[in-house]
Amino acid sequence: MPRDVRTLPKAHLHLHLEGSARPGTIAELLDAAGHDPHDFSQFGDWDGFLASYVRAISCITSLDSLSRLCRELVEDEAAEGVRYTEPHVGPHSYALLYGCSADDALAAMVDGFRAGSTATGVEVGLVIGALRDLPPESAEDAASYAAENAGNGVVAFGLAGSEHVAGPELFARAAAIAREAGLLVTPHAGELAGPESVWGALDHMGAHRIAHGVRSVEDPELLARLARDGIACDVCVTSNVALGVVDSVASHPLPQLLAAGVPVTLGSDDQLMFGNRVADEYELARDAFGLSDETLAAIARNSVDASGATETTKARLRGEIDDWLSSSD
Numbered sequence: 555m556p557r558d559v560r561t562l563p564k565a566h567l568h569l570h571l572e573g574s575a576r577p578g579t580i581a582e583l584l585d586a587a588g589h590d591p592h593d594f595s596q597f598g599d600w601d602g603f604l605a606s607y608v609r610a611i612s613c614i615t616s617l618d619s620l621s622r623l624c625r626e627l628v629e630d631e632a633a634e635g636v637r638y639t640e641p642h643v644g645p646h647s648y649a650l651l652y653g654c655s656a657d658d659a660l661a662a663m664v665d666g667f668r669a670g671s672t673a674t675g676v677e678v679g680l681v682i683g684a685l686r687d688l689p690p691e692s693a694e695d696a697a698s699y700a701a702e703n704a705g706n707g708v709v710a711f712g713l714a715g716s717e718h719v720a721g722p723e724l725f726a727r728a729a730a731i732a733r734e735a736g737l738l739v740t741p742h743a744g745e746l747a748g749p750e751s752v753w754g755a756l757d758h759m760g761a762h763r764i765a766h767g768v769r770s771v772e773d774p775e776l777l778a779r780l781a782r783d784g785i786a787c788d789v790c791v792t793s794n795v796a797l798g799v800v801d802s803v804a805s806h807p808l809p810q811l812l813a814a815g816v817p818v819t820l821g822s823d824d825q826l827m828f829g830n831r832v833a834d835e836y837e838l839a840r841d842a843f844g845l846s847d848e849t850l851a852a853i854a855r856n857s858v859d860a861s862g863a864t865e866t867t868k869a870r871l872r873g874e875i876d877d878w879l880s881s882s883d
Contacts, residue, residue, distance in 0.1 A: 557847050557881065559836035563874035565638040565857035566631060566821060566832045567740075568765055568788035570714075571663075572610045573824025574627050574641060580826060583613040594827050600716065600746065600797060606827060611647065617658065620648060621666035628670025628678060634833040637871050638863045642681045642712050646696065656699060664707055679709035679862040681740060684728060686715035693728035701735030709862025710738035712765065717747035722754035722761075729759035738762045738862050744787070745799055749773035752780075761785065763860050768794055770816070771807040781815035786860035791838055792830040793823035803842045812849070819857040851879045 577594065584592060594610065597603040614620055631639045648659035667678040682700035684693035693713065700711045711732035713725055722741055729739045743755040745766035752770050755761040756779065767787030770776045780787065791806050793799075800806050811818050820835040822828070830838075836853070839845050845853075858871045 556840065557878065559840065559850060560633070560635045560833045562635050562833075562836065562850060562854050562878050563637045563871050564635055564832070564836075564854040565640065565819070565861040565863065565871065566634070566636045567640045567763065567786075567819050567857055567861055568790055568821025568823055569627075569639070569832070570607075570642045570824055571623060571627065571644075572614065573607060573826050574630070574822065575610065575623050575826050576626055576630065577826060579623065579626060580610055580613060583615070583619055584609075587613045587615050589613055595829055597827060603797060603827060607824070610826060611651070614648070615651070617648075617652065617654065617662040620659065621662040621669075624663050624666025625670040625673075628667055628674055628676050630831070632670075632674035632676050634831050636676055636832060637874065638677045638679070638858070638861055638867060640679045640681055640710065640861055642683045642714065644683055644696075646699070660703065660706070667707070677863060677867055678707065680707050681710040681712040681738075682708055683712040683714050684725070686713060686717070686720040686725075690720075690724045690728065693725050694731060697728040697731040700737055701731055704735050704737055708737065710740045710762075712739075713741035713759075714765070715742070717743065717745065717751045721747075722751065723758045726758040729761075733760055740765055740788075742766055744769040745794070745797075749776045752776055756783075756785065763788060766790065766794070766799075767816075768799060768807050768811070771810045771814075777811070777814040777816060780817075784817055786817040786819055786856055787811060788819045788821050788860075790821045790823035790828075791835055791842075792828045796828050803838065806842070808839060809843050817856040817860060818853055819860060820853055847879060851875050 594606050597606045645656040645659040649656045684696040739761050740763045741755045742765040744752040748769045763786045765788050822832045
């Protein structure tokens with residue numbers, strides 16, 4: 555019998571706060587805000603997905619609700635075997651929504667995450683993200699804010715949005731601000747766009763990790779670069795199929811990334827939309843690609859190694875993963 559992946563200790567590095575909300579909580583908040591019910595799993599294409607995501611954000615109308623989402627996220631992660639989680643958050647978005655400061659929004663998030671951590675033992679590091687849809691100056695402001703809060707739970711600076719809107723080259727200065735503050739740089743790349751997006755993230759942003767990166771398989775030289783430099787790709791199989799990045803689970807390039815020696819992690823991306831959680835991604839990878847417990851444990855180790863967790867936490871989690879693998883099946 556294979557071991558239970560929900561008891562496999564792991565870090566979760568590719569998830570977005572609102573997209574990780576409980577469907578029941580979002581339904582409750584929609585009702586309280588006077589909005590019609592919405593099926594977040596029905597979005598059709600990338601634009602429909604973004605519209606659904608904006609709708610989810612629109613129903614989070616108070617700092618208390620925002621804090622609640624953060625607490626519940628950590629509680630849900632604990633049930634998936636997650637020991638350390640690194641969600642993407644956007645304090646400035648809520649500052650605009652509520653007319654409060656970004657500091658107020660971040661404080662509400664930190665309070666919620668801290669409450670979840672106290673209850674579960676799951677540690678949290680935050681990725682403050684910027685959007686390609688906004689001018690590069692906005693990303694630089696977000697990176698500066700992330701740098702200012704490097705001692706307040708923020709461990710990374712991310713970049714999201716359609717790669718077709720703007721390439722990573724425009725965000726080199728923002729990435730430099732983050733790197734100088736000792737933060738990880740974790741842009742989305744190699745999802746909607748091809749290998750050139752990943753090359754740009756590496757060469758112009760100095761990326762430490764790539765969110766997605768699955769289209770790197772189209773360029774053998776790039777695969778070799780990722781493997782040689784130990785650049786992890788935070789892969790989300792279910793998301794890639796749902797958004798049409800790949801045609802099917804069977805055609806997903808995860809096995810090619812693994813075969814090339816690229817450090818791969820598995821993430822849920824947005825379980826509100828895709829209906830998956832992180833342990834589901836481990837089960838899917840096992841079932842679809844015949845991955846052994848040893849390979850799944852290696853993926854979990856990758857997630858720990860590539861995270862912004864402290865070295866003490868990393869050492870502890872590596873030991874827990876070894877214990878899981880040495881346990882009887």
